[in-house]
Amino acid sequence: MLEQLSIRNYAIIDELVVDFFPGFTVITGETGAGKSVFIGALSVLVGERVASDVIRSGADFAEVSAVFNVANNNDALLWLSGRDIAFEDGLVIVRRVIKKTGRSSAFISGVSVSASDLAEFTSFLVDIHGQHEHQSLFKPDSQRRYLDSFAGLDDELARYSSLFNDFVSTKNRLDELVARGDNLEKERELLEFSVKEIEGASLVEGEDEELDRELAVLSNMEKIFSDLSDFFYLAGDDGHGVLPGLKRMLRLLDSVAGFDSSIKELYSRLESAFYEVEDVVEQLSSYRDGLSFSPERLEQCSERIAQIQKLKRKYGDSIPEILSYLENAQKRLEEVVSYDDDIMQLEKKVSELRRGVFEMAKQISALRNAAASDSSAKIEDIVKTLGMTKARFKIDVSPRISEKGVPLCNPSGMDTVEFLIAPNAGEDFKPLRKIASGGELSRVMLAIKTLMAKADSISTIIFDEVDTGIGGEVAIAVGKHLSELAKDKQVFCITHIASIASRADRHLFVSKRVESNATYTDISYIKKEEREKEIARMLSGDSENPVSLEHARALLERYQGVKGG
Structure with missing residues (x-):
C-alpha cells in the first residue's frame, strides 16, 4: 500500500x-x-x-x-x-x-x-491505468498470471515448474555431451595411446638417476680403470704407498706417546685416519673387482634413457610426474569410455521427463481453459454495466505450436494467454493492448480488477x-x-x-x-463543506450554486451516510 x-x-x-x-x-x-x-x-x-x-x-x-x-x-x-x-x-x-x-x-x-x-x-x-503505459495487464505474462491465480493453479504450477526445470537441466547435459562427441572420440584415442605408451615403459621411480650413473661408468670404463690403478699404486700395493707409510708413522708416534702422554690424542686421530683410508681402499678394491665393460649394456642404458627422456618431454619433467599423468589419464579414460552409456541413460531420462512435462502442461491447459471461459463471462458482464453494453470479452488460451506442429512448453506451460475484447457491436476481438480509448481501457481494467482483486497481490x-x-x-x-x-x-x-x-x-x-x-x-x-463545494463545481461548474450544493449534499449523504463526506 x-x-x-x-x-x-x-x-x-x-x-x-x-x-x-x-x-x-x-x-x-x-x-x-x-x-x-x-x-x-x-x-x-x-x-x-x-x-x-x-x-x-x-x-x-x-x-x-x-x-x-x-x-x-x-x-x-x-x-x-x-x-x-x-x-x-x-x-x-x-x-x-x-x-x-x-x-x-x-x-x-x-x-x-x-x-x-x-x-x-x-x-x-502499483498499477496505473489510463493514458500511461505502466499496465501489467498489457503484458501476456501478466495476463497468464492473472488467469492462473483466478484458476487457483499455484500448486500445480509449482510442481510443473520443478519438473520443467529438471527436464531443461537434463536436456542441457545431454546436448552438451552430444556436442562433445567428436572431441571425446579424439580425446579417447589420445588417452588410450598415452596410457599404453606409459604403461609399456614400466617406469620405476629413481631409475632415470641410476641409469645416468651406470651410463657414465660404462662410457668411461677405460678412464676409471686407469685412475683406480694409479690410486692403488699410491695406496701402497707395493709396500711403499700411503698405507705402509701411515703404519710406520703410527709406530713412531706410539713411541713418542710413551714418553709424553699429551701425544696420545694425536696418535688416536692418526690411527682413525689410517683405518678410514684402509676401509676406502678395501671398498674400492671390491668395486674394481666388480667392474666389467659390456657394449650391450651400454647400448641398453642409452636406449632406456632416450625412452624416458621422450616420455618426460610429453608427460612430465620427472618419472613421478609421468606416473601421475598416467593415473589421471586412466581415470579420464574411464569417464570417456562410459560416454555411450551416459548418452543412452540421459536420452532415456529426457524422454521420460518430456512426456511428464507435456502431460502436466496439458492438465494445466485444461484448467486454464475452464477458468478462462468462466472469468470471461463474468468480466464481460461487469464491462457491460460500465457503459460498454455491446462489448464482448474473451480470454484466449492457445497452445504454442512449433513449425512442425508440435506443442511447445516453457516454464509456465504450453499456453499463450491473451485478453481479447470487441468494444462495439460488429467488431472483431482484438488484444486488450490495442484498445484506443483510454476510458474504455480503464473500464475494462476496472472490471478485471474487480473480479480478480483477491487473486492479485x-x-x-x-x-x-x-x-x-x-x-x-x-x-x-x-x-x-x-x-x-x-x-x-x-x-x-x-x-x-x-x-x-x-x-x-x-x-x-x-x-x-x-x-x-x-x-x-x-x-x-477536503471534507464536509469544502467537499460539498467541489462536488457542486463538478456538477455545474459553480461551487456556490444552491441547487448544485443541494445536489452535492444529497450525493454525499447517499454514499457517505454518517461519515458526512
Missing part, C-alpha cells in the same frame, strides 16, 4: 508531501490544476522514462519518493530478499532523482538500483480517464465498482464526475496558484 508521496521540483510542483490511506481516494480539480502532474510523478516511480524538462524551472533536479507498506506482499518481499535489500516494519522507501543532464538515479530503501529494477519492483506494488491501483465518455447510470456503476474494489485494494481515481467522486472514502483536491510570477500546485484533503 502507498502510504506517502513526496515530490520536489517536478513540473509545477515545488515541494509536496501527501499521506495516503486504505480504501477509495478520488483526486479532483479544475483542468490544468496539476492532476496529470500527480500521475506523472507516480509514473516516475514505476520506472518510466523521463526527460529533464519535467524539472521545475529554476531547479537543478526533480525528486519523487514514496513510502510503501509491503508487509503482506509476498512478491515484493521475495524480490527484496533476493537482493539483500533491508527494510523496517514492512515499509520500503522508493526514490528517483532526475537531473538536468537527463540522467536519473533510483533507490530502494537507500540502495541504488537501475531503472529496470525499479520498474520490476514497483510492478508488484498488487495493492495500489490508480485509474486515470476512467470516466471518459460516460455519465448517468454508467458513471454510477463505475463509482460502485471502484468502491467495491477498494474493499480489497487501495484505489485512487482521477475523475471529473461527481457521482464517482462522492463515493470515495477520501477526497484529494488539486489546485493551482500563482505567486511572484511562479505557478504552484497544491494537493490537500
Whole structure:
C-alpha cells in the first residue's frame, strides 16, 4: 500500500508531501490544476522514462519518493530478499532523482538500483491505468498470471515448474555431451595411446638417476680403470704407498706417546685416519673387482634413457610426474569410455521427463481453459454495466505450436494467454493492448480488477480517464465498482464526475496558484463543506450554486451516510 508521496521540483510542483490511506481516494480539480502532474510523478516511480524538462524551472533536479507498506506482499518481499535489500516494519522507501543532464538515479530503501529494477519492483506494488503505459495487464505474462491465480493453479504450477526445470537441466547435459562427441572420440584415442605408451615403459621411480650413473661408468670404463690403478699404486700395493707409510708413522708416534702422554690424542686421530683410508681402499678394491665393460649394456642404458627422456618431454619433467599423468589419464579414460552409456541413460531420462512435462502442461491447459471461459463471462458482464453494453470479452488460451506442429512448453506451460475484447457491436476481438480509448481501457481494467482483486497481490491501483465518455447510470456503476474494489485494494481515481467522486472514502483536491510570477500546485484533503463545494463545481461548474450544493449534499449523504463526506 502507498502510504506517502513526496515530490520536489517536478513540473509545477515545488515541494509536496501527501499521506495516503486504505480504501477509495478520488483526486479532483479544475483542468490544468496539476492532476496529470500527480500521475506523472507516480509514473516516475514505476520506472518510466523521463526527460529533464519535467524539472521545475529554476531547479537543478526533480525528486519523487514514496513510502510503501509491503508487509503482506509476498512478491515484493521475495524480490527484496533476493537482493539483500533491508527494510523496517514492512515499509520500503522508493526514490528517483532526475537531473538536468537527463540522467536519473533510483533507490530502494537507500540502495541504488537501475531503472529496470525499479520498474520490476514497483510492478508488484502499483498499477496505473489510463493514458500511461505502466499496465501489467498489457503484458501476456501478466495476463497468464492473472488467469492462473483466478484458476487457483499455484500448486500445480509449482510442481510443473520443478519438473520443467529438471527436464531443461537434463536436456542441457545431454546436448552438451552430444556436442562433445567428436572431441571425446579424439580425446579417447589420445588417452588410450598415452596410457599404453606409459604403461609399456614400466617406469620405476629413481631409475632415470641410476641409469645416468651406470651410463657414465660404462662410457668411461677405460678412464676409471686407469685412475683406480694409479690410486692403488699410491695406496701402497707395493709396500711403499700411503698405507705402509701411515703404519710406520703410527709406530713412531706410539713411541713418542710413551714418553709424553699429551701425544696420545694425536696418535688416536692418526690411527682413525689410517683405518678410514684402509676401509676406502678395501671398498674400492671390491668395486674394481666388480667392474666389467659390456657394449650391450651400454647400448641398453642409452636406449632406456632416450625412452624416458621422450616420455618426460610429453608427460612430465620427472618419472613421478609421468606416473601421475598416467593415473589421471586412466581415470579420464574411464569417464570417456562410459560416454555411450551416459548418452543412452540421459536420452532415456529426457524422454521420460518430456512426456511428464507435456502431460502436466496439458492438465494445466485444461484448467486454464475452464477458468478462462468462466472469468470471461463474468468480466464481460461487469464491462457491460460500465457503459460498454455491446462489448464482448474473451480470454484466449492457445497452445504454442512449433513449425512442425508440435506443442511447445516453457516454464509456465504450453499456453499463450491473451485478453481479447470487441468494444462495439460488429467488431472483431482484438488484444486488450490495442484498445484506443483510454476510458474504455480503464473500464475494462476496472472490471478485471474487480473480479480478480483477491487473486492479485498488487495493492495500489490508480485509474486515470476512467470516466471518459460516460455519465448517468454508467458513471454510477463505475463509482460502485471502484468502491467495491477498494474493499480489497487501495484505489485512487482521477475523475471529473461527481457521482464517482462522492463515493470515495477520501477526497484529494488539486489546485493551482500563482505567486511572484511562479505557478504552484497544491494537493490537500477536503471534507464536509469544502467537499460539498467541489462536488457542486463538478456538477455545474459553480461551487456556490444552491441547487448544485443541494445536489452535492444529497450525493454525499447517499454514499457517505454518517461519515458526512
